[in-house]
Amino acid sequence: MNLWQNYLRPKTLSEAMDAFAHAPRPLAPIAGGTDLLLDLEQGRHSSVQTLIDVTEIKELLALEIRADSLFIGASVPVNRIVLNPRTGAHAQALTEACELIAGPQVRNVATLGGNVAHALPAADGTIALAALNAEAEIAGFSGNRRIPFQELFVGPGKSSLKHGEELLVGFYLPLSTRHQASCFKRIMRPQGVALPILNCAAWLEREDNAIKDIRIAVGPGGGTPFRATQAEDSLRGQHLNETTSESALESLLAQAQFRTSARRASADYRRHIVSGLFRDTLETAWSRAK
Amino acid sequence: MNNQISLTVNGIKHNLEPVAGETLSALLRQRLRLTGTKIGCEEAECGACTVLVDGEPVVSCIYPAERADGKVIVTIEGLAQRVHEEMKLHPLQEAFVQHGAVQCGFCIPGQIMTAYALLKRNPNPNSDEIRFALKDTLCRCAGYPAIENAILAAAESLRTGEPVRKPNIPDSIHVHQSVGHTHLRPDGIEKVTGAAIYTDDLVFDGMLYAKARRAMIPHGFLKKLDISKAKALPGVVAILTAEDIPAEHNHGLVIYDWPVMVGVGERVRYVGDAIALVAAETQQIAEQASALIEAEFDLQPVITNPVMAHQEGVPQIHEKGNLLKHIKVRKGDMEKGFAESDIILEHTFHTQTTDHAFLEPECSIGVPLADGRMEIYCGSQIPYQDRTQVARVMGWDESRVRIVGQLMGGGFGGKEDVMGQIHVAMLANVTQRPVKLLFDRHESLLVHPKRHATQIRVKIGAKQDGRLVACETELYGDTGAYASLGEKVMTRATTHSAGPYDIPHVRADCYAMYTNNPPAGAFRGFGVTQSAFAVESAMDMLAEKLNIEPVELRRMNALHVGSITNTGQELRESVGLMECIDRVSSVMCQASGLPEKELFKPRVTPDTPHLVRSWGFAAAYKNTGLGGGAPDKSGAEVELFDDGKFEVRSSSAEMGQGLVTVMRTIVAEEMSVAPEQVKVLVMDTDLTPNGGPTTASRQTYVTGNASRYAARTLREAMIASLAEKYDVRPEQIRFENGIVHANGHSMTYAEVAKEMKAMGQQPRALYEYEAPKTQPLGTGGDMHFAFSFGVQAAEVEVNKLTGEVRVLKVISANDVGMAVNPLGLQGQVEGGVMMGLGNALTEEFIMDNGYVVTDHLARYRVPGIMLTPEITSIIVEHPTAEGPYGAKGVGEICSIPTTPAITNAIYNAVGVRVDKLPVDQEMIARELWERNGK
Structure with missing residues (x-):
C-alpha cells in the first residue's frame, strides 16, 4: 500500500489552508515526517490519502525577533534552531533540547512543530518550550490565533489542534534580558526506544541573589507537559541553596505524577532520579543567570 | 500532485x-x-541511507x-571524480580504505556522506565533533575507532593537500614477505564508491517481488487458510502454500525440523513461521496480497523459556519433545572436588536473547535458467548448505542449484540458516521468472535465529590459596522454535562453562530446550559469550571471598601448555593466555597510573562524588574450528591467468570479516607476488570449491590453509613444467616478484601460464584441506585442533544516583597465533569489543509470551559511535603448528570477555553484582538507594 496518494507542497499559509479545505481526505500535514511516515508505515497512524507538506510555507520557516518575542516557525528544522545564535541567546534550554533530539540526519528535517504536535508529554522540545513560557500560533479556516503553549495539550498524544483543519504556525518566546537564563537536561537509558526516561527544563530570573521568577517543566510528570508550579512557588523570592532546593524538590515530588513505563522506568525510579536531574538543571540555570 | x-x-x-x-x-x-545508498532499516535509525x-x-x-x-x-x-580514465577517490574514501574502516561495507556510504557533510561545515573537527555528527550512523562491524581515525586523516589531507596519512598498525612478530603486514581489502574501493553490489542491488528482467505471510502467533495449529482474496488481486502472479512444497517439507542446518511453510492442520511454533508465499509484479502488491490472506489458528499455550520447557506436563512443541539435547561434560570426581574445597560459591546468572542486527537485511533472488537449473543470489555464510537445503525441498539433484553469493552486509552467525533461499526457488520455479524476496528490518527481527538466552548456575570450589578445585555448571539454553545450530551452540557454551582454567574436577549439564520464541542459532561467540559472562562473574565473586586480586586468581589457574581441558584434551602448544593476562594487566596499570592492586578499587573525583570509576577484568578461550569429531574441511583453488595474475577461489563466506584479504595475502606470499596481483572469488557453488561453513572462527585456519596448499601445489606444477622445459633441477627455479628464474632463463608469470597451456597443462590447482582430526565430546582426546585466548579489562564510570554506566576504556589482548593481516585484525578486535559492549549494555531482544516486542530497530538498540570507549588492542602470537603461518581464529574470542569485564568493573565501582543481562541501570540505582536506606 502506498503511504500516500497525493502530495501537496503549499508555499504560503493561505495555499496551505486552501489545501486543507479542498484536498482529498483523509489528509495530514507533514513536516519532517520522521515520526509521521513511520507511524503510517507501522500502522500507528490511520492511512491517509493526502499529505500536505508544510516545510516550504514561508510563514512557518521564519526564525526572527518580532517585537518583544523570538518567533520560531513550526517548520524550522531543529538543527537550524540549534545553530541559530538567537535561540542560544534567548532560549538556551530550547537549544539544548533540540540538540539532543534524535541524530543529526533526523535533526536536519525534523521540526519543532512536529515535536510539539505529537502532544507527547515528555518530548524534549516540548519540555523546553513549557519552561520558556511559549505561546503557540495556530492557523485555522477562520484566521490565526495565539494560545498559551500548555493549551496545545489535552492528554498523552492528544493535541488540541483540530486535525485536518488547523496548523501550527510557530512559537513566540519572550526575549531574555540580563539575569534571566534557562537550562535543559535529560536522563536516558541505553536499551530500547531512544526517548528520555526523564527530562527537565528550568528558566529563572535572578534579582539581588534571589530567584525573582522561575518556571520548571519535567517530563513525563503527567499526561500533559508538567509544570512544577508548586516547586516554582516555593522558590520564588528565595536564594537557591540546598535547603530551598530540597524543599522545592519535595513540592515537585508531591505534585508530579510519575508513572511506570514498561521496560523503561518505574515510577519509583523516576521519583528517585528526578532529584539529581532537578538540582543539576536548576543550579545550571541559576549560575547562568548570574 | x-x-x-x-x-x-x-x-x-x-x-x-x-x-x-x-x-x-x-x-x-x-x-x-544509484544503489550505493543502502537501506538498513527504513525507520530513520541506522543512517545507512544518508x-x-x-x-x-x-x-x-x-x-x-x-x-x-x-x-x-x-x-x-557523487564523491569520487573521474580524472581522465581513472577514478580519483575523495580523501574520505581513500582514508576509509587505508584505515580499515571498511569491513562489510554496508554502512559505509552513510558514514562517508555524514562525514563529508561534517567536513564541509567544519574542516578541522575534533573527536567529539566527529562522534556528535556520526551519532546515529550505525556500523555493526563497529569499526568506529577506524572510522574516526579515517575522518581525522581525511580532514588533515583536505586541509593540507598532502596525501592521506596511513594508520600506524604494527606488523606481526612472525612477519613474512606478505603475510603479517597490513594489506588493504580487495573490495575496499568498490565499497567506498557505492559501486559494491549487495543482493538487493540486483535487478533482473521480468523480476517478481515476493512476500512471505508469517503466522504471527507463537504457538497453535493452522486451522484454515484462505488465499482466494489475495489471489484475485491484480498483479499477483503466484501464491504458494505448504501443499505446493515439491519434496522435503523441512529444512535445517543439522536437524531438519523447520517447515518451509506450515500447512493446514500443522503446528505453528513461532511468530515467524511462514504459512504462504506471494509473488507479484511489485513489492507493494506482494505486501497487499500477503495481508489479504486469511488464516485461522487453534491457539496453544506458549512455552516462553527453557526452564519452563523442561518442566513436566508442559506442551511438547516437537514430536520428540522439548529437549533438543542434554549435553554433559564430566571430568574428575565432583564429590571429592567439593570436599577438598575450602570455599564454595554458587550463583545463577541469566543472559538475554540478542539479535545480530547485521545492517543488511536478508535478501534472496531466485533466477530460473532455460536449462532447468536455478540460480539463487543471496548473502550466505554456508553457500553449499543452502544448495543442499534448496535441492532437498525442490526434490532436485544438488547440481541443479547454483548459489551465487553476493557481498554481505554483515553476518555474525546470523546468515548461516536459510531465510528466503528456498522460498524464492519455489516461487521462481512455479512462475519461471526471477523472484526477489527482501526482508525488511521488521521481518528480519521476527524471523531469523538469535543468540540463545540462557540460565547458567555456577558452583565453584577453591582452596584458600586460590587454586580452583571443582566447578559445576548447569545451563538452560533457549533454542526457540527450531534447532538451527542450537545443539552445537549450547555444546560450546557447556564445554567452555568452567572458563579457561585448569580445574581437576568439572561437571557441566546443559539442557538445550525448544520454546515458542524465535529460533536461536549461531551468533559470534557461539554460546561461549553466555557462559563466559557467568563463569567470569563467578571468578570475581570468588576472588573477593578469597581476598585475592582478580588478575592473580586468573594467573594462578590459567590454562597453560600441558593443561588438560574440561573435555580431557591436553594442550600441547599455542596457549597464550598467561601472556594475555600479563599484558592487559600491565597496560591497565600504565593507562591509569595505578599499581595492580589499586585498579579494582572504586575511585571518585572530588567534584563529582556521584561518579565512581573502576576497572574490571575477564578472560576467555574459544575453539577455532568445528571440533567434536566433525570433519573440518575446506577447498580452495588457485589459478594463474594469461595476464600473469592469480585468482584464488573458495565458497567460504566474506561477510566483512576480511577472509578475502587473508586468502589473497596468503596466495601472494606463496607465489612471491604483490597481493594486488591476486584476485579472490568466493561464495559461488558453480565456480568455487566448498570451503564449508563460515563459522567457529575457522576460515583463516582452514581456508587459509587450503589457499596456501593450493598455491603451493600450483607453484610446484609451475616448477615441474619449467624444470622439464629448461631441463633443470626443480630447486634451481626461483620465484621473485612476478618473475620466474630458471638457470639463467627468466619468464614472467604470464609467459609461464602460456607455456603450461602449450604443454597441455592447466595452470591451476585445487586443494582440499582437512584440519587435524578431533574427537566427539565425552570420548576424551582432542575435541578441538586449536584454541584462541582472550583477556579484556574495562574501565567504567557508574553514576551512583541514576545507575547509568559509561565504559571509558577497554584493553583487549588476543592470542591469535599469528596476525596474518594486522589491519583486518584490528577491525575484528574493535568490532568485537563493541559487540560485547552492546551485549552488556544496550541489546535486549524482548519477547512477551512468544510475541516479539523488539520488532523494529528503534526498539533494539545496537551501540553507536557515542558509546565507543578508547580501545587498546594487544596482539599476542603463540603460533599453532598446523595453522597457516601459525594463525588461529579471532572472530569470536575478541568479543567474549567484554561483557564480564564491564559487569565486574561495575561491581568494583559500586558493589552491585549484575547477574542478568543487559545491565539495568534502574536495578543498580535501586540497589544503591535501598542499601543507603532511602
Whole structure:
C-alpha cells in the first residue's frame, strides 16, 4: 500500500489552508515526517490519502525577533534552531533540547512543530518550550490565533489542534534580558526506544541573589507537559541553596505524577532520579543567570 | 500532485514523474539505479541511507521524493571524480580504505556522506565533533575507532593537500614477505564508491517481488487458510502454500525440523513461521496480497523459556519433545572436588536473547535458467548448505542449484540458516521468472535465529590459596522454535562453562530446550559469550571471598601448555593466555597510573562524588574450528591467468570479516607476488570449491590453509613444467616478484601460464584441506585442533544516583597465533569489543509470551559511535603448528570477555553484582538507594 496518494507542497499559509479545505481526505500535514511516515508505515497512524507538506510555507520557516518575542516557525528544522545564535541567546534550554533530539540526519528535517504536535508529554522540545513560557500560533479556516503553549495539550498524544483543519504556525518566546537564563537536561537509558526516561527544563530570573521568577517543566510528570508550579512557588523570592532546593524538590515530588513505563522506568525510579536531574538543571540555570 | 520532480543528483539534472508514496531512497535506488545508498532499516535509525540534500545530510528512507523537487542531491556515487580514465577517490574514501574502516561495507556510504557533510561545515573537527555528527550512523562491524581515525586523516589531507596519512598498525612478530603486514581489502574501493553490489542491488528482467505471510502467533495449529482474496488481486502472479512444497517439507542446518511453510492442520511454533508465499509484479502488491490472506489458528499455550520447557506436563512443541539435547561434560570426581574445597560459591546468572542486527537485511533472488537449473543470489555464510537445503525441498539433484553469493552486509552467525533461499526457488520455479524476496528490518527481527538466552548456575570450589578445585555448571539454553545450530551452540557454551582454567574436577549439564520464541542459532561467540559472562562473574565473586586480586586468581589457574581441558584434551602448544593476562594487566596499570592492586578499587573525583570509576577484568578461550569429531574441511583453488595474475577461489563466506584479504595475502606470499596481483572469488557453488561453513572462527585456519596448499601445489606444477622445459633441477627455479628464474632463463608469470597451456597443462590447482582430526565430546582426546585466548579489562564510570554506566576504556589482548593481516585484525578486535559492549549494555531482544516486542530497530538498540570507549588492542602470537603461518581464529574470542569485564568493573565501582543481562541501570540505582536506606 502506498503511504500516500497525493502530495501537496503549499508555499504560503493561505495555499496551505486552501489545501486543507479542498484536498482529498483523509489528509495530514507533514513536516519532517520522521515520526509521521513511520507511524503510517507501522500502522500507528490511520492511512491517509493526502499529505500536505508544510516545510516550504514561508510563514512557518521564519526564525526572527518580532517585537518583544523570538518567533520560531513550526517548520524550522531543529538543527537550524540549534545553530541559530538567537535561540542560544534567548532560549538556551530550547537549544539544548533540540540538540539532543534524535541524530543529526533526523535533526536536519525534523521540526519543532512536529515535536510539539505529537502532544507527547515528555518530548524534549516540548519540555523546553513549557519552561520558556511559549505561546503557540495556530492557523485555522477562520484566521490565526495565539494560545498559551500548555493549551496545545489535552492528554498523552492528544493535541488540541483540530486535525485536518488547523496548523501550527510557530512559537513566540519572550526575549531574555540580563539575569534571566534557562537550562535543559535529560536522563536516558541505553536499551530500547531512544526517548528520555526523564527530562527537565528550568528558566529563572535572578534579582539581588534571589530567584525573582522561575518556571520548571519535567517530563513525563503527567499526561500533559508538567509544570512544577508548586516547586516554582516555593522558590520564588528565595536564594537557591540546598535547603530551598530540597524543599522545592519535595513540592515537585508531591505534585508530579510519575508513572511506570514498561521496560523503561518505574515510577519509583523516576521519583528517585528526578532529584539529581532537578538540582543539576536548576543550579545550571541559576549560575547562568548570574 | 505536482507534475514533475525536477532534481539534481550528483550534478545531473533529472525530471521525473512523481510516484505516489515514493521515498527519496526508492527514487535513487530504483529509478536512477544509484544503489550505493543502502537501506538498513527504513525507520530513520541506522543512517545507512544518508545522502546530502542541499548540502545537509538526511536519511533518504523517510524523505518523500516529491520534497526533493528543486533540490540538489549528492550520493556516495557523487564523491569520487573521474580524472581522465581513472577514478580519483575523495580523501574520505581513500582514508576509509587505508584505515580499515571498511569491513562489510554496508554502512559505509552513510558514514562517508555524514562525514563529508561534517567536513564541509567544519574542516578541522575534533573527536567529539566527529562522534556528535556520526551519532546515529550505525556500523555493526563497529569499526568506529577506524572510522574516526579515517575522518581525522581525511580532514588533515583536505586541509593540507598532502596525501592521506596511513594508520600506524604494527606488523606481526612472525612477519613474512606478505603475510603479517597490513594489506588493504580487495573490495575496499568498490565499497567506498557505492559501486559494491549487495543482493538487493540486483535487478533482473521480468523480476517478481515476493512476500512471505508469517503466522504471527507463537504457538497453535493452522486451522484454515484462505488465499482466494489475495489471489484475485491484480498483479499477483503466484501464491504458494505448504501443499505446493515439491519434496522435503523441512529444512535445517543439522536437524531438519523447520517447515518451509506450515500447512493446514500443522503446528505453528513461532511468530515467524511462514504459512504462504506471494509473488507479484511489485513489492507493494506482494505486501497487499500477503495481508489479504486469511488464516485461522487453534491457539496453544506458549512455552516462553527453557526452564519452563523442561518442566513436566508442559506442551511438547516437537514430536520428540522439548529437549533438543542434554549435553554433559564430566571430568574428575565432583564429590571429592567439593570436599577438598575450602570455599564454595554458587550463583545463577541469566543472559538475554540478542539479535545480530547485521545492517543488511536478508535478501534472496531466485533466477530460473532455460536449462532447468536455478540460480539463487543471496548473502550466505554456508553457500553449499543452502544448495543442499534448496535441492532437498525442490526434490532436485544438488547440481541443479547454483548459489551465487553476493557481498554481505554483515553476518555474525546470523546468515548461516536459510531465510528466503528456498522460498524464492519455489516461487521462481512455479512462475519461471526471477523472484526477489527482501526482508525488511521488521521481518528480519521476527524471523531469523538469535543468540540463545540462557540460565547458567555456577558452583565453584577453591582452596584458600586460590587454586580452583571443582566447578559445576548447569545451563538452560533457549533454542526457540527450531534447532538451527542450537545443539552445537549450547555444546560450546557447556564445554567452555568452567572458563579457561585448569580445574581437576568439572561437571557441566546443559539442557538445550525448544520454546515458542524465535529460533536461536549461531551468533559470534557461539554460546561461549553466555557462559563466559557467568563463569567470569563467578571468578570475581570468588576472588573477593578469597581476598585475592582478580588478575592473580586468573594467573594462578590459567590454562597453560600441558593443561588438560574440561573435555580431557591436553594442550600441547599455542596457549597464550598467561601472556594475555600479563599484558592487559600491565597496560591497565600504565593507562591509569595505578599499581595492580589499586585498579579494582572504586575511585571518585572530588567534584563529582556521584561518579565512581573502576576497572574490571575477564578472560576467555574459544575453539577455532568445528571440533567434536566433525570433519573440518575446506577447498580452495588457485589459478594463474594469461595476464600473469592469480585468482584464488573458495565458497567460504566474506561477510566483512576480511577472509578475502587473508586468502589473497596468503596466495601472494606463496607465489612471491604483490597481493594486488591476486584476485579472490568466493561464495559461488558453480565456480568455487566448498570451503564449508563460515563459522567457529575457522576460515583463516582452514581456508587459509587450503589457499596456501593450493598455491603451493600450483607453484610446484609451475616448477615441474619449467624444470622439464629448461631441463633443470626443480630447486634451481626461483620465484621473485612476478618473475620466474630458471638457470639463467627468466619468464614472467604470464609467459609461464602460456607455456603450461602449450604443454597441455592447466595452470591451476585445487586443494582440499582437512584440519587435524578431533574427537566427539565425552570420548576424551582432542575435541578441538586449536584454541584462541582472550583477556579484556574495562574501565567504567557508574553514576551512583541514576545507575547509568559509561565504559571509558577497554584493553583487549588476543592470542591469535599469528596476525596474518594486522589491519583486518584490528577491525575484528574493535568490532568485537563493541559487540560485547552492546551485549552488556544496550541489546535486549524482548519477547512477551512468544510475541516479539523488539520488532523494529528503534526498539533494539545496537551501540553507536557515542558509546565507543578508547580501545587498546594487544596482539599476542603463540603460533599453532598446523595453522597457516601459525594463525588461529579471532572472530569470536575478541568479543567474549567484554561483557564480564564491564559487569565486574561495575561491581568494583559500586558493589552491585549484575547477574542478568543487559545491565539495568534502574536495578543498580535501586540497589544503591535501598542499601543507603532511602
